[in-house]
Amino acid sequence: MTAFRTVWVLGLGTVGAELAALFAQHGHQVIGIEADPLALARAVRRMPAVAGNLDLTVDLASAPPADLVIEALPEQAELKLAMLRRAGELCGPDTVFATTTAGFSVTELALESGRLTRTVGLQPGAEVLELVCTPVTEEAVRAAMRALITSLGRTPVSVSDHPGFIGSSLLLRYLNRSAALCEEGYASPADVDVAMTLGCGLKIGPMAQLDRMGLDVAAAGLRALAERTGDRSYLPAPILDRLVEQGRLGRKSGRGFHNYESTVDDAPPPLAAEARPVRRIGVVGSGTMATGVAEVTAAAGYDTVLIARTDLRAKQVTAAVERSLDRRVRKGKLTAEALSAIMDRLDCGTEMAALADCDLVVEAVAEDLAVKQAVFAELDRVTRPGAVLATITSSLSVTDCAAATSRPQDVIGLHFFNPAPVMRLVEVVHTRLSAPDAVATGISLATALGKRPVCCGDRAGFVVNRLLLPYLNDAVALAHRQHLDIADVDQVMAGGHGFPLGPFQLQDMIGLDVCLATVIRLHEVFRDPGLTPAEPLRQLVAAGHLGRKTGRGFYPHESA
Numbered sequence: 088m089t090a091f092r093t094v095w096v097l098g099l100g101t102v103g104a105e106l107a108a109l110f111a112q113h114g115h116q117v118i119g120i121e122a123d124p125l126a127l128a129r130a131v132r133r134m135p136a137v138a139g140n141l142d143l144t145v146d147l148a149s150a151p152p153a154d155l156v157i158e159a160l161p162e163q164a165e166l167k168l169a170m171l172r173r174a175g176e177l178c179g180p181d182t183v184f185a186t187t188t189a190g191f192s193v194t195e196l197a198l199e200s201g202r203l204t205r206t207v208g209l210q211p212g213a214e215v216l217e218l219v220c221t222p223v224t225e226e227a228v229r230a231a232m233r234a235l236i237t238s239l240g241r242t243p244v245s246v247s248d249h250p251g252f253i254g255s256s257l258l259l260r261y262l263n264r265s266a267a268l269c270e271e272g273y274a275s276p277a278d279v280d281v282a283m284t285l286g287c288g289l290k291i292g293p294m295a296q297l298d299r300m301g302l303d304v305a306a307a308g309l310r311a312l313a314e315r316t317g318d319r320s321y322l323p324a325p326i327l328d329r330l331v332e333q334g335r336l337g338r339k340s341g342r343g344f345h346n347y348e349s350t351v352d353d354a355p356p357p358l359a360a361e362a363r364p365v366r367r368i369g370v371v372g373s374g375t376m377a378t379g380v381a382e383v384t385a386a387a388g389y390d391t392v393l394i395a396r397t398d399l400r401a402k403q404v405t406a407a408v409e410r411s412l413d414r415r416v417r418k419g420k421l422t423a424e425a426l427s428a429i430m431d432r433l434d435c436g437t438e439m440a441a442l443a444d445c446d447l448v449v450e451a452v453a454e455d456l457a458v459k460q461a462v463f464a465e466l467d468r469v470t471r472p473g474a475v476l477a478t479i480t481s482s483l484s485v486t487d488c489a490a491a492t493s494r495p496q497d498v499i500g501l502h503f504f505n506p507a508p509v510m511r512l513v514e515v516v517h518t519r520l521s522a523p524d525a526v527a528t529g530i531s532l533a534t535a536l537g538k539r540p541v542c543c544g545d546r547a548g549f550v551v552n553r554l555l556l557p558y559l560n561d562a563v564a565l566a567h568r569q570h571l572d573i574a575d576v577d578q579v580m581a582g583g584h585g586f587p588l589g590p591f592q593l594q595d596m597i598g599l600d601v602c603l604a605t606v607i608r609l610h611e612v613f614r615d616p617g618l619t620p621a622e623p624l625r626q627l628v629a630a631g632h633l634g635r636k637t638g639r640g641f642y643p644h645e646s647a
Contacts, residue, residue: 091183091235092116095153097170099130099143101301101339102187103159106211111140113239118150119143129339153178155235157209158186162307167191171200183228185209189255190311193248194221207232210254212583216241217252242582244575250316253579256565257590259309260617261558262300263324265293269344270326274550276344278541285512285539286504286551288587293554294344296585298337302330302344320617360523362531363475366390369442371462372451373400376479379507380449382408385433386508387536392442393435401435408433411508439469447475447532449501454604456483460491467492475528477501481552482608485545486518496522499529502549503538513538518545547612548605556605562590563621573641591641594624595634599641603628 092115096107099121107130111117119134121127122145131143144150147170156174160167171184184206186196197206205228208219216236220229229245236243246252251259265283269276280292297305306323313321330336330343337343368384370377373395381404385391395401409430415421434441442448448470450462459478466476476498478488489498500516513533517526526542533540543549548556562580566573577589586593594602603624610618627633627640634640 091155091231093118093151093153093155095120095147095150095156095174097147097156097158097174098160099126099134100159100161100304101299102211102304103157104130104134106157106159106187106209107141108134109211109239114140117141118153120147120150121145147173148177150177153182156182156184158184158188161304162188162190162311164191164196164311167196168199171196171202171206175201183207183232185232187211188311189251189259189308190315192250192315193219197221197224204228208248208252210252210583212241212254212579213585214242214582215244215579217254217579217583218243218245219248219252220245221248242578244579246571246575247569249569251312253565253571253576254583255308255312257558257561257576257580258584259305259312260320260561261554262293262297262305263309263321263327264557265554266297266324266326266344268550268553269294270324273546274541274543278543279550279554281539282512282514282541282550283554285510286514287555290585297327298343298345298347301337301339302327303336306331318617320615358527358530360527362527363446363473363524365446365475365528365532365535367392367445368532369394369445369448369470370451371439371442371448371466372479373404374451374453376503376505376507377449377451378404378407379505380451380479380503381433381435382411382429383503383507383536385429386412389432391433392445393433394439394442395435395437398437401437405430405433405435439465442466442470445470445474447477447528449477449479450488451479454480454482456487459483459488463488463491463498467494473497475499475525477529479503481549482547482605484547485516486520489518489520495520497525499525500545500549501529501533504551511537511539512551513540514549514551515540515542516545516549517542547609552605553609556602556609557618559590559594559602560606560618560621560624563594563624566591567621567623595640595642595644597634598636599624599628599633 094110094115094117096103096119099119107117107119117140121130127143127145158167158171160170184202186193186208193208197203204223204225207224210217218232233243265279268274276294280294283289283292306327309321309323334340335342338347341348367390370381370393381391381393393404395404412426416423416426448466452458452462478485478500481502485500489495499521502514504510504512515529530540562576566576573591577591580586581589603620606620632639635644638644
C-alpha cells in the first residue's frame, strides 16, 4: 500500500485548510486546490507556513498525481461527486479517496464516484480522526488509513457509515440548539459561550465554535443531515440562514455571532437598575452546595448566617468550611489570619429567625419543589421587607418557588455550580415578576464574589443544563441506536471536539439519576421528541446503577 507521499486537498475552507496544514507539517507533499480565488486567498492567510510541503492552486489538472485525495468541499452532493469523479479521472487506480462529508453517505459517494472499494470518510478532530469505511472498503485501505492517521499524531476511531457518524451527529445538534437559544432572545451569544465554557469546562463556547466552523458550513451540514435522517432537530435554526444571507459567516468574514473586527468584550452588560445594598447574607441548607456558597460569601467579606436542620449538621458545615480554607492555607493561597477572619464572619445555627437582618438569603435545600416552597414560605415570614430571596435550583421553576411568598418581586434564582468555591459561573435567573433591582442585586453579588454572572429567564435548564443534558441524552440514544462502543463516543467528543470529558464519563460523574431527572423535566416542559429520555439511561437508573457514587453506571467504578 502507498505511503501517501502526495496528497490533494480539494477545498480549502476551515476543514480543508486544517487538514492540508496537518499533512504538510508531517512531511507529506500537499496540493491544496481551491477553485475560488478569493477563498484561496483567505486560506493562504489562515494557514501556517509549511516550507516546501504545501502548494496551493486553482487548477486541478495542473497538480501532480496523488496517492491520497481528500475532498473537503461544501455539503453539496453534486459538487462533491463532480470533483471526486474529476479527481478519479486524473489519478491512478491505486489512489485512495477520502471525503469529509458530515451529512451524506460515504458509501453512496464512493459508489457514484466510481471508487467504491477505495473511498473512506474522514472526520477531523483535535486529537482524533473518525475513519468511516464502507461495507466493501478494501482491508488494505482500512489498515493504511489507520496507520496514516496514527502517523499524523491522531488517534483513529473506526465508525460505520451512519448519518453524522459520531462527532457531527452530536456536535451539530448541540450547536443548532445553542443557535436557537440565542434566536429566542433567551441569552446573548456572549452569555451562552461564557455559560458553557465556565459551566462545563469547554475550551470554546458553542457560538464561537459555530463562527470558527463557518455558519454556512454548519447550516449546510445540518440541512444535509435533516434531509438524510428526516430528523427535524437538524433543521438549521433560522438565525443561521439569516446570518449567512447577510454575509456574516463567522471568523472568515469578520462577523458571525461575534464581531471579530473589534475586541470582543465578554464582561456582563451594565445593570438595568441599581442593586440593593448587601452586607449580610443568609444560606438555608447544609449540603455540599450550601456549604460551598457559605464559604464563598464569607470569604468575600460578607457576614454570613447558615441555617441547618440540626445542631450536628451546623457544626459539620462549620468544620467543612474550615477544612476547605485550611487546605488553601497549606497551599499558600490564604493566610492563617485570613482564615480566622473568614470563620469569624460565618455563623452556623438552626433558627430561621437568625435570618431576620439578612439583605439576601440563598435557599440551598433538596431539589424538591414542596421542600423549597416550605422554605420560601418561612423566609417570607422571617426576613425583612426588601430582602432578596434566591433559590439555588438547577431544574425547578423559580416562579413556583416565588409563589410560596407574598413578595415574588424579591425572588430570583442564583444557580451556583459545584464546587461553588471553584466554579466561576453563576446563572442569575429572573422571573416575569422579579423586580429589576432584585435581579441587579444578584448580578452585583455574583460579581463581588469573583464569579461571572449570566442572566437568563426562568425556563427549565436555564442555559447550561438546557444545552448540556440534551447533548448527553443524544449520546446515549445514538450509541444505543447505532450499537456504538461508548468508549469510542467518549474519545471522539473529548479528544476531538473540546469537551473535557466524554458524554458517558460525564454522566457517570454527575449521577445518572440526576441526568435522567433533568432530561425528564426538560421533556415535560418543551415537549420536544428529541428530549425523550434514552432507554438505556432509564434502565440503568431503574437498576440502581447511578455512576461513580454507586460503583457502576455506564462504566464500572471502584465502590464509593
